[in-house]
Amino acid sequence: MNGKWISIKAHDGGEFGGYLSLPPTGSGPGLIVIQEIWGVNEHIRAVADQYASDGYVVLAPDVFWRQEPRVDLTYDEAGTAKAYGFMQNLDGPNAVRDLTSTTKALRALPEVKGKVGVLGFCMGGRLSYLAAAHSGVDAAVCYYGGGIQNFLDVAGAVKVPILFHYAALDAHIPPEAVAAVRAAFADHANARIEVYPGVDHGFNCWRRPMYNQSAAALARGRSLEWLSTSLA
DSSP: OEEEEEEEEOTTSOEEEEEEEEOTTSOEEEEEEEOOTTBSOHHHHHHHHHHHTTTOEEEEEOTTTTTSTTOBOOSSHHHHHHHHHHHHTOOHHHHHHHHHHHHHHHHHSTTEEEEEEEEEETHHHHHHHHHHHHSOOSEEEEESOTTGGGGGGGGGGOOSOEEEEEETTOSSSOHHHHHHHHHHTTTOTTEEEEEETTOOTTTTOTTSTTOOHHHHHHHHHHHHHHHHHHTO
8 A cells, every 4th residue: 555654733832653555546525533541553554555455635643742652552461551551651632633624634635635534543542532522523433431421521522424333242342331431422413323232342443352254344335335435
């Protein structure tokens, strides 16, 4: 794939990186892919390339840049310990502002034709939800977004199509949290919640033991259908 790192201007004067992957045609709708806690690592770059192969101009911003640029961790014990440290020290409000900057930067690229969506995993799923509320995207997909239930006060600010993927066996996101999200979006004209039976948190990541090919393929198909309709 045609992937490279680019610079994005932050709202407060700094700059941070983003992994940009272009589709085979060279242009298309925009899609922000938001990392898990392990950074814009090999897996997330591969996911960006995957969606670029489907025709999207994909940009995966470096969410942890204010702590350390280009965090790129593996899923072993040491990498995971570092990852949780970065997550716990994340400046949430500035992370959302950085996603607004990312949205603006992606829209400004000459390769982007049309609308811009956002798709995120785990911590990135929560940030995808917050981006839908605050960052000016046109659609959102949230994979097992931990903690969304704690930010339902901004659910009314989400006016764009939004798709939530949840794992039925997810110990990080109990059924009552999913129920709270479902209730908050009951009157949303274009919100959808999918729960995948028999799978655990992180089922989309083929580098982790909880990867489930069937659920990952089904969720990806639903995500592509959602984006193709929402960003048309």
